[in-house]
Amino acid sequence: MGINRERLKKQFAELISIDSVSFRERAMADYLRAALGELGIEAFEDDAAGRIGGNAGNLYAYFYREDFDPAEEMTPQTAPVLFCAHMDTVSPGTGKRAVFHEDGRITSDGTTVLGTDDAAAIAEILEALRGIVEEGLPHRNIELLFTAAEEAYTAGSSAFDVSHLRARTAYTFDVSGPAGTVSGTEPTLVEFRVRITGRASHAGFEPEKGVSAIVAASRAIACLPSGRIDPYTTFNIGQIEGGTGLNIVPEEVCIGGEIRSLSDETVRLLCREMQAAFESEAATAGAACEVTLIPHLTAYRVEEDDPALRRYRETAARAGITARTVRNFGGSDTNTLRRNGIAGITAANGMHRAHSCEEYTTVDELVKAAAVIRNLME
Ligand SMILES: [Zn+2]
Numbered sequence: 001m002g003i004n005r006e007r008l009k010k011q012f013a014e015l016i017s018i019d020s021v022s023f024r025e026r027a028m029a030d031y032l033r034a035a036l037g038e039l040g041i042e043a044f045e046d047d048a049a050g051r052i053g054g055n056a057g058n059l060y061a062y063f064y065r066e067d068f069d070p071a072e073e074m075t076p077q078t079a080p081v082l083f084c085a086h087m088d089t090v091s092p093g094t095g096k097r098a099v100f101h102e103d104g105r106i107t108s109d110g111t112t113v114l115g116t117d118d119a120a121a122i123a124e125i126l127e128a129l130r131g132i133v134e135e136g137l138p139h140r141n142i143e144l145l146f147t148a149a150e151e152a153y154t155a156g157s158s159a160f161d162v163s164h165l166r167a168r169t170a171y172t173f174d175v176s177g178p179a180g181t182v183s184g185t186e187p188t189l190v191e192f193r194v195r196i197t198g199r200a201s202h203a204g205f206e207p208e209k210g211v212s213a214i215v216a217a218s219r220a221i222a223c224l225p226s227g228r229i230d231p232y233t234t235f236n237i238g239q240i241e242g243g244t245g246l247n248i249v250p251e252e253v254c255i256g257g258e259i260r261s262l263s264d265e266t267v268r269l270l271c272r273e274m275q276a277a278f279e280s281e282a283a284t285a286g287a288a289c290e291v292t293l294i295p296h297l298t299a300y301r302v303e304e305d306d307p308a309l310r311r312y313r314e315t316a317a318r319a320g321i322t323a324r325t326v327r328n329f330g331g332s333d334t335n336t337l338r339r340n341g342i343a344g345i346t347a348a349n350g351m352h353r354a355h356s357c358e359e360y361t362t363v364d365e366l367v368k369a370a371a372v373i374r375n376l377m378e
Contacts, residue, residue, distance in 0.1 A: 003370045008127045009100070009363060015119040016098040016108075022088040022149045023054035029087060032146055035126055036061055039133045041144070048148060048159035056087065056148050058160045063129065063142040070166060080141040082167035082342065083373065084333050085121035086150030086157075086174065089113060090355050104362045114359040116351035120366060121173035122146065124349060128374035139377050143167045147333050150174070153191065153296035157336040169308050170344030171376060172334045177326065179368035180316050181348035182302065182309060184325030186335050187232075188267045189260040189297035194278050198287040200244075200251035210249025214242055216285035217253045220277040225270075233261035234329075235270060260329065264299045297331040300338050308345045315375040321368060323347075347372070 020028035033043045041061050048057040068078065089096070092112045099107050108114040125144070132139045143165055148156030175183045196217050201210030217240070225235050235257070242253025259274070261267045275291045282289035302309050302325060313323040334346040350365030 002131070003127060003367050003374065004131065005363065005367055007130070008123060008366055008370055011126055012106070012120065012123040012366060013098040013100075015123050016096050016115050019094050019096070020087055020089055020115075021091050021093045022151045022155075023052065025054065025056040025087040025148045029056040029059055029146070029148070032059055032087070032122065036144070039129055041129070043144070044164070046160060046164070048156055051159050052149055052155045054148050054156070058148055058156050059087070059144075059146040060164050061144040063139070063144065065139065065141055068141050078141060079169070080143045080165075080167040081376070082143045082145055082165060082170035082337070082344065083125050083377070084145040084147065084170055084172040084337070084344070085125060085349070086118045086147045086333060087122070088149050088151050088156070089115040089117065089119070090151050092357070100363075104364055105360055106362065107360045108357060110357055113355065113357060114361070116349065116359060116361045117354035118150070118174050118349065120351055120361055120369065121349035124173065124366060124370035124373050127370045128377050131374055132377060137378060142377055145333070150333055153189065154331055154333055154336050157333040158296075160336070162337070162340040162342060165342065168342055170334065170337050170342050171308065171312065171373075172332050172337070172344060172346045173349040173369065173373065174332045175326070175328065175346050175348045176351050176354050177348050179348055179350060179365055179372065180321040180323045182312060182323055182325045183328035183332065183334070183346040185262050185301050185327050186299060186331055186346075187260040187262050187297060187329055188264045188295075188299040189258060189331055190267055190271055191258050191294040191296055192256070192271065192274060193292040193294070194255040195290045196253050196255075196278065196282050196287050198251055198285060199249070201249045203247045203249050207249055211286045212249050213253040213287055214250045216281045216287045217242070217255055217278070220281040221255070223277050223281075224274060229270075230266075232263055233259075233266050233270070235259050260297070262299050262327070262329075297335045298339055300335065302345055306343070306345065308343055312345060312347060312372070312376065316372050318375055319368065319371045321372060
């Protein structure tokens, strides 16, 4: 029977109409739990909400064959496979609406993102499951994970306890580009926070007694690289905040930024360089300096003989789609899963121009991505 195009369109539009910006995925989690329940699949929610400061945790579920016995030794045929997508969207994502155009394109109304990132993946997974359940088809032992706050440096999946899963292979659908696109790399990403504390003083009466945290920070920033440093590495200072008044020598300044690179080693070197620059300029000025490094992603590369990639490639080919790997400079839940011993890949869900109000997909692409997902499940 294959993919039910009209049902998929309807499902997609319904998911898009649910507000689900990062850390506010409650309505989406409730919707998904009910939708899975209708298919006879019970979903569980973990306690990540409280730990990440959101209003929903990660949702996980099992869709095993009746003869599945976890006590038996797993074979390639019985080993569970995980299907993963994230529930949150970026902003502006409140009041989203899917607008279907005559030529098959689907966009937002222009005032918000569309939310194909990652609602397209959720719609495709639900359509694949629905088809299998309704037609009573044999299927793999399937596990499902719908994460919260992926867009916030994978906060949700990072707080997820993978011991809820038996799968050691995962497919996450969260890459831009045509059906068949697979993320071949992901970077290491480290967030940094710097606090420089000088001494406040009246800027007009006795500036000599003050130590300007802003001046110390500026000198350090001026020595640091910025933007794209090499083809595999970027460095960004994205936030700076400090000072309390125009006539006060600023006592404190806080700086935030990120470093990402496909080379883990390069990130380590840049972290050291950044830290040394702030510490040395602070010391010269007579200020104190505190640097905090928060690692979010660990670089990986999918090898050509990776089992998940091989299986995806074969499955896509059966649906007439050629798989191709691309270099990805963003993270995904695959990164977290891999850190926790679950080998997986991130593949296309049919989205284009994600994270912008020009985000779009097409009905054909949704259908193609859903077809690949369904084949992976069968
Ligand atoms: Zn995404």
